[in-house]
Amino acid sequence: MRPILLALFAAALLQAQDIRWLFKEAQKSSQYKAAVERLEAEGLEKRAELFDPSYRIGGGVAYADEDGGDNGLEYEIGAGRDFYLGSLKGVFESDAEYREFAKKSELARIKVRLWRLYGNYCILLETLKAKGELGLVYDEIARQIAKGVSLGEFSASDAIMASLALDTLNLQITELETQIAQVEAGIRSIVPAFDAQYVCGDLRPDFDELFNANNSLLWSLMDAKAEAIRSQIATQKRVRLVGVDVGYSDELDTKRGSIALSIPLFAGPGAESKKAALLKRLSAALHTTESLKREYGEDTKVLHTRLRIYKEHVQATERSIRLSADTLIRQSRMRFEAGEESLVEMLKAIETKLALIETILELKLKRHNAVADYMDKYAIDIERVIK
Secondary structure, eight states, X not given: OXXXXXXXXXXXXXOSOOHXXXXXXXXXXXXXXXXXXXXXXXXXXXHHHHOOOOOEEEEEEEEEEOTTSOEEEEEEEEEEEEEEESOOHHHHHHHHHHHHHHHHHHHHHHHHHHHHHHHHHHHXXXXXXXXXXXXXXXXXXXXXXHHHHHTTSSOHHHHHHHHHXXXXXXXXXXXXXXXXXXXXXXXXXXXTTOOSOOOOOOXXXXXXXXXXXXXXXXXXXXXXXXXXXXHXXXXXXXXXXXXXXXXXXXXXXXXXXXXXXEOOSSOOHHHHHHHHHHHHHHHHXXXXXXXXXXHHHHHHHHHHHHHHHHIIIIIHHHHHHHHHHHHXXXXXXXXXXXXXXXXXXXXXXXXXXXXXHHHHHHHHHHHHHHHHHHHHHTTBOGGGTBO
């Protein structure tokens, strides 16, 4: 058996870094931290957009020459600030709540990516083991053929055929090793501390929990987004900006202090356009939520049916199919060694098992990734649904 296979099999037995350990490490990932920083930056920008205190300071100097009177310099200084008639607390709170749900949704999706990669590794490793076992059979056949050629029991063509079959299988194993390396690289891109020591237990989700809409963070996120827009619309209706200015002037014969108050009488075109834009954004958010809920219903039906079919028609028969293929190979080897069957027939029996392995690999990967796509799309908290 190739050394890489032995190393991978040994790694699979080490109880080191299971999927839940990766979930804990996800919060330390650069992807999550980047998402958090982006969302917090957006929150600060929104806060600045909604509330700019607009402090002002100014002053002036003049020269006065009164007829028949004094002459000299006059000056004035002043300061002012804009205030809101109303509270923006509700706006800030609803916006902060939306961004918290956005952070949770992003973390949920990162965990799903890890679950997808981890599960793909375990499926690929299972396939690698199966092909490695067949590689031992091929290797033994090749040695028997080589020995038989020297004794005149087999032809040189038989030796070439056996060697080609082994080389073909080794190419398939190399491809699997490449895919496994890519999976490990994908996990390390999220969790650099991962040491490629897997615990390939049962990663299947609890399907009752998987299809429980309460485990989807998307709906809370969408509701929070709509509520944040509603708060901004309400603010547009009741909050007005008030300007307060104070000043002091020193004229030739008078010193004067002043305070001024300015209140807008009506909203201008800009404010009306902003309010209209917010109403459009709210309408778009509500339509998006409604559309996603319809998609969720259809996607749930499709995935539920797909999983049921897999369980009834694939998973239930996989063991018996494998047993039949193993029996076919064993009997074929016995007939081959007894001289009752040709090398071609023996290789066909093994190729039947290889085709079965490839079919099962494809089905398992598609099933696993279909579940991952579903959880990623609807930001499902995977820790609530896996066993």
